[in-house]
Amino acid sequence: MRLSRILVLWVAIAALALTACTNEASDGGGDSAPEGTSAPQAGGVTGRPVKVAFSAPGADHGWLKAITDNARKAAEDLDVDLVLSEGTNDSASQVSQVETLISQKPDVLVILPHEGGPLTPIAQQAMQAGIPVVNVDREFSTPAAFRTWIGGDNYGIGKSAADFIANELNCQGNVVEIQGVAGISVTEQRTKGFTDGIKRCNGGIKIVASQPADFLPDKGLQVMETMLQGQKDIKAVYTHDDDMAMGAVQAIRNANRQDEMFITGAGGSKDAMNLISEGDLYRATFLYNPSMSASAISLAKLIAERKGLTELVEPEVPSRIELPATTVTKENVASVQNLAY
Amino acid sequence: MAVDSPPRNALAGLRQVPIQELVLPVVIVALLVAGVIIKPDVFPTSDNLLNVLTQASITGIIAIGMTFVIATGGIDLSVGSVLAAASIAGGLLADNGTWMFMLGAVGFALLLGAINGLAITWGRVVPFIATLAMLTIARGLALWMSDKTPISLSELDILQRVGSGRVLGVPVPAIVFVLVTIAGWVLLNRTTFGRHTIAVGGNRSAARIAGIRSNRVVFAVYVLTGLCVGISAILLSGRLASASPVVGNLVELDAIAAVVIGGTALAGGKATVTGTFFGVITFALIFNLLNLLNMPSEIQGIVKGVLILAAVALQRRD
Numbered sequence: 001m002r003l004s005r006i007l008v009l010w011v012a013i014a015a016l017a018l019t020a021c022t023n024e025a026s027d028g029g030g031d032s033a034p035e036g037t038s039a040p041q042a043g044g045v046t047g048r049p050v051k052v053a054f055s056a057p058g059a060d061h062g063w064l065k066a067i068t069d070n071a072r073k074a075a076e077d078l079d080v081d082l083v084l085s086e087g088t089n090d091s092a093s094q095v096s097q098v099e100t101l102i103s104q105k106p107d108v109l110v111i112l113p114h115e116g117g118p119l120t121p122i123a124q125q126a127m128q129a130g131i132p133v134v135n136v137d138r139e140f141s142t143p144a145a146f147r148t149w150i151g152g153d154n155y156g157i158g159k160s161a162a163d164f165i166a167n168e169l170n171c172q173g174n175v176v177e178i179q180g181v182a183g184i185s186v187t188e189q190r191t192k193g194f195t196d197g198i199k200r201c202n203g204g205i206k207i208v209a210s211q212p213a214d215f216l217p218d219k220g221l222q223v224m225e226t227m228l229q230g231q232k233d234i235k236a237v238y239t240h241d242d243d244m245a246m247g248a249v250q251a252i253r254n255a256n257r258q259d260e261m262f263i264t265g266a267g268g269s270k271d272a273m274n275l276i277s278e279g280d281l282y283r284a285t286f287l288y289n290p291s292m293s294a295s296a297i298s299l300a301k302l303i304a305e306r307k308g309l310t311e312l313v314e315p316e317v318p319s320r321i322e323l324p325a326t327t328v329t330k331e332n333v334a335s336v337q338n339l340a341y
Numbered sequence: 342m343a344v345d346s347p348p349r350n351a352l353a354g355l356r357q358v359p360i361q362e363l364v365l366p367v368v369i370v371a372l373l374v375a376g377v378i379i380k381p382d383v384f385p386t387s388d389n390l391l392n393v394l395t396q397a398s399i400t401g402i403i404a405i406g407m408t409f410v411i412a413t414g415g416i417d418l419s420v421g422s423v424l425a426a427a428s429i430a431g432g433l434l435a436d437n438g439t440w441m442f443m444l445g446a447v448g449f450a451l452l453l454g455a456i457n458g459l460a461i462t463w464g465r466v467v468p469f470i471a472t473l474a475m476l477t478i479a480r481g482l483a484l485w486m487s488d489k490t491p492i493s494l495s496e497l498d499i500l501q502r503v504g505s506g507r508v509l510g511v512p513v514p515a516i517v518f519v520l521v522t523i524a525g526w527v528l529l530n531r532t533t534f535g536r537h538t539i540a541v542g543g544n545r546s547a548a549r550i551a552g553i554r555s556n557r558v559v560f561a562v563y564v565l566t567g568l569c570v571g572i573s574a575i576l577l578s579g580r581l582a583s584a585s586p587v588v589g590n591l592v593e594l595d596a597i598a599a600v601v602i603g604g605t606a607l608a609g610g611k612a613t614v615t616g617t618f619f620g621v622i623t624f625a626l627i628f629n630l631l632n633l634l635n636m637p638s639e640i641q642g643i644v645k646g647v648l649i650l651a652a653v654a655l656q657r658r659d
Contacts, residue, residue, distance in 0.1 A: 061489070061587050062489070062490060062491075065489040065490070182637070182638050182639065183639075208635075209632075209635045210635065211632060211635070211638065212638050214590075216587055216588065216590060217491065217581055217583070217585050217587070217588065218399075218577060218581060218585070218588040218589070221580060221581055222396055222628075223632065225392055225395075225396065226392065226396070226628070226629055226632040226633065227632070229383060229386075229388065229389045229392050229629075229633065230380070230383050230632065230633040230635075232383075243491070243585075243587075246491070246581070246583065247581055250505075250580065250581055250582050250583075253505075254505040254580070271491070271493070
């Protein structure tokens with residue numbers, strides 16, 4: 001109780017200071033909007049760099065590292081004053097991290113939560129205190145906790161993978177699935193999209209085995225090895241992540257069964273794209289692009305400046321932006337290689 | 342019965358065999374029988390059983406080192422992170438060939454093991470804390486040295502042959518695991534160092550009075566574990582054809598669990614290398630069976646936990 005009061009107090013102070021700042025800035029401001037952007041509305045930040053606070057889980061694997069790197073680079077390019085904190089891998093410490101960020105009075109808060117649910121209350125407090133929140137990737141449990149959400153399409157990854165595999169196999173054959181971390185929404189969505197997607201084959205494609213390997217390459221290797229023992233007839237391997245799929249690729253090669261099957265990944269890592277351009281075993285990946293953090297920084301800037309997206313008629317940033325799970329195959333890999341991480 | 346040395350006469354020996362040492366072989370036989378019944382076409386093939394042994398090898402080799410650490414009453418929580426750090430250290434030297442990779446991996450693991458040993462003996466930090474610190478340091482080093490990106494080792498042919506090759510049809514990692522187990526058994530049961538390890542874990546002041554330099558022994562067991570981790574790092578990187586900073590997650594807990602269900606006392610003073618070997622095999626068989634049955638992974642966690650509880654509860658009886 002006491003803690004939350006202190007918190008609210010801090011948030012209130014932060015908000016007050018922020019309004020003071022913004023007013024001051026707009027008083028002295030008055031420079032014109034850059035060409036091609038819609039005119040700023042009253043109350044937006046002008047005349048000084050927008051201050052964006054960014055919080056994400058510890059960048060301990062490829063995708064999250066790319067998220068942090070892209071955010072940093074976007075801030076540099078857009079001349080945004082970025083306060084970045086990373087390095088928590090549980091929700092409780094990320095909450096305190098966000099509290100610390102709020103105390104630094106950012107114009108906008110960008111959060112990629114470790115888990116959506118537990119980070120929702122603090123985001124909502126920030127919103128109520130007048131700090132707009134940009135939610136990246138894992139969604140908060142209520143829309144009241146974010147000004148705008150940007151993320152990939154997990155269900156779409158499963159759906160696109162199902163479409164791709166169904167086409168390659170003419171709706172006929174055994175498939176094994178290597179999932180991410182069991183019990184999180186990312187994994188559930190990627191599985192659901194896939195099982196829904198192969199329904200159009202009326203049972204022609206069977207998922208004969210499905211096991212989690214926690215997005216880790218060494219677990220991917222182990223799980224795939226055992227699946228290869230258990231299943232003597234596999235036509236395709238659907239995996240939830242490119243890094244993890246590298247372990248599975250190695251297991252298939254070690255067993256010398258690369259001619260029998262192909263594998264698909266998800267995410268869009270450099271290694272995966274290289275293998276795709278070589279062809280054969282690694283046949284596709286589905287983008288879940290970490291460039292979304294760069295877009296989040298630029299959305300944060302637009303929100304602070306009260307501007308909209310140039311190509312849209314509406315003067316404000318939309319409240320949801322879902323990025324498509326683009327299918328990357330040998331045919332189009334060259335055109336998306338610049339997005340690889 | 343401090344160590345698993347052969348009994349003087351069969352009858353007395355049988356009575357002295359702790360119930361513990363019979364439990365695991367029985368469990369393993371039960372798992373094998375279950376496998377034959379449930380998956381007769383796949384499970385009992387030599388291919389699959391060698392696969393079990395291969396998968397057990399990475400954690401297994403580490404668990405052999407861990408047996409010595411636990412025998413002294415210590416613990417090493419850092420092994421999973423050191424596994425990753427050693428792989429990366431080797432990976433950074435990979436341009437100079439497989440031998441430099443191996444040297445880098447083993448050397449770095451030995452170094453970190455020695456730091457553990459020094460912190461515990463010279464620095465007088467309790468093992469739990471010293472190795473907990475090393476757990477975070479080594480993971481940090483692995484991520485920092487690799488810039489959080491896996492290093493491809495697909496150019497290293499010899500390394501890949503070590504990781505994925507076979508000698509007379511047996512995968513190399515499985516052979517190395519068996520050799521390390523035999524070496525561990527000899528070291529524990531047939532050498533002065535082994536006797537001293539048990540003595541230091543049993544009663545340190547008595548050991549000191551008996552003229553054993555306990556600090557040297559304690560230092561040595563952490564270095565020994567480092568060596569085991571280094572060997573595992575070579576095998577794992579060979580199997581993955583890459584060095585990744587995120588591998589080895591929670592390997593320390595699997596290794597400790599295997600040592601403990603094997604019958605080595607967490608308090609020290611009592612250790613068995615064969616028990617650890619059986620412990621590792623038990624977990625690998627459970628993973629293999631539940632995976633072949635396509636059981637959800639949470640069931641695996643429950644089965645593993647129940648087994649740890651049951652085995653250690655039985656250990657308390659004797």
